[in-house]
Amino acid sequence: MSRAPAMLPLAVVGCDFRVASSVWRSRLVLSDEGARALAEGLRLNEETAGFVDLNTCNRTEWIVSSRNPQWAASLLRGQMIQRAGPGSEGWFSPYVHAGEAGAVHLFRVALGQESLVVGERQIAGQLHDALERARARKSSSRILNGLGAAAGRLVRTAFKQGCMAGSSVGVHSLAVSYLVSRLGTERPARVAVAGLGQIGRKVLGLLQREKRFTVIPFNRTIDERHPGAVRPLGDLPAALGEMDAVIVCTGAPGPVLRAGDLPARTADRELVVVDIGVPRQVECAAAPAHVTVCGLDELTAFHRAALPQPAAASVGDIARLLDKALVEFRSFCNQPAFAEIIDSVQRNHGRLVREQIPRVIESRLGYLPEDIRVRLGRDLKGIVLSYTSDVFRTIRDASTRWGGETWQDES
Secondary structure: OOOOOOOOOEEEEEEEOOOOOHHHHHOOOOOHHHHHHHHHHHHOOOOEEEEEEEEOOOEEEEEEEEOOHHHHHHHHHHHHHHHHOOOOOOOOOOEEEEOHHHHHHHHHHHOOOOOOOOOOOHHHHHHHHHHHHHHHOOOOOHHHHHHHHHHHHHHHHHHHOOOOOOOOOOHHHHHHHHHHHHHOOOOOEEEEEEOOOHHHHHHHHHHHOOOOEEEEEEEOOOOOOOOOOOEEHHHHHHHHHHOOEEEEOOOOOOOOEOHHHOOOOEOOEOEEEEEOOOOOOEOOOOOOOOEEEEOHHHHHHHHHHHOOOOOOOOHHHHHHHHHHHHHHHHHHHOOHHHHHHHHHHHHHHHHHHHHHHHHHHHHHHOOOOHHHHHHHHHHHHHHHHHHHHHHHHHHHHHHOOOOOOOOOOOO
């Protein structure tokens, strides 16, 4: 009689926009030191190998690889409830996914199927970044690295097949839509964008398409090669008197605007502040007259009430892609013989694509127009991806211990 396969060594404990408001979710965000300490504590029992914390506008999730995933999930769930603080015990119930259920959940997250804006693409990059931060702090593991690789191939294939929305759909476009609804469609306005990370740059690009907006970016770091193009973040409070609106997306661990920074306005010239950060970036407990502060919870209500939902991908197409990704990840988890080789190739491939190619193009070909540099970078990454995909496929085929279909990267 064949023996049943062991549970996949993976668990996810989390809280998203359906479980708790952004105020409660903010309490769960770990600092880098906090994430490192939690990972080290988990490893002391020798049951747990890796830990990743995923924090986005929609969710906070703790992901762990463990030989005993149900035990690890139970432990993390208790810690998450404890971190939520007094008053949460009676109603706060983080969700738990262990084994294959954890893998399927994370693949759905990567595809945007668990997002407020279904099918949005930004979450795939945020999951990738979370895994990279875990690598940097040495809290990742072979299993989590393999999960990231499988999720990456899944997302590329899904996007190519039209199962994900374009890059213009996400919390950044939701924030801009809300702002347009408040400012009207005709009146010129001065709009500040605070923070130029991944989300901030997308917000800036969308606002700049609206010709009636004068957009002024603020950031903590300033590019000295382009003086005056971006103003220091510290100048934002003093500049609010000139603004009609501000979108705040700095990713700071605490408020960058407090109630005392917000100037009172008149009824004919209100100030609209949109805060899309977790934790909250704007202290709004006592906002002055004619100042409206909109956070993620208000954006959620606006989205549900005012905006049409994007066309959903075929349930069958999504299910087929999820099944293929799960087969690949299951196979990976059963490949101990070549684990070190796969890890090494994946690390070098990731470093080449994310760091070395962009750096060489920028340093050697910086004189080329930006669109040409972008296309060149995409072409070079495609060449590397094609080569390394063949390497991964050869290793997987040689060491597969699990029957079933092998994932074919269709990107």
